[in-house]
Amino acid sequence: MLIGTMARQTGVSARLLRYYEEQGLLAPRRRSSGFRDYREQDVHAVRHIRALLAAGLSTRAIAALMPSLPGGAGLAPVPLSADLLAVLRRERVRLRDAAASLLAACEVLDAITASAQVPHC
DNA sequence: ATTCTTACA
C-alpha cells in the first residue's frame, strides 16, 4: 500500500511515517516509481512503534529491537547485543516503577471518587 | 490526484 493509505490506516501522518523510516524504524520497499510500498505487516509495526515511543523508549532503542518484534524480519531468534539487552532491561525497570506510580495515583482517585458527595443545584 | 526530496518557519 502507498504512504497515503498507511497514514489513514495507522492514524500516523505521511510526514511522520517518512521520519520513522529515516530513523530506521520502518523499511518499506520501493515501487519502480520510487513510491514507498508498505505491507499489512507494517501497520502492526507502527502500532508497536507508537506504543514503545509512548512508553518512553528512544527511536534508537526501538529501531534496534524492531527485528525482534513479532512479524519482524527474522524468523529465527534474533541475536540481541549485550548493550541493547542492558538498555531494554533498564527500560523494563523504569516502566515497572512508572506503572506502580500510575497505579498509586489511580487508587488515590478511586478513593476520592468513591466517597465524593455530589452537590445538587 | 499522489508521492518524492529538500528545506524553511
Place this chain on the structure above:
DNA sequence: TGTAAGTA
C-alpha cells in the same frame, strides 16, 4: 510537524 516547490 506542516507546508511549499518542482517532479515523476
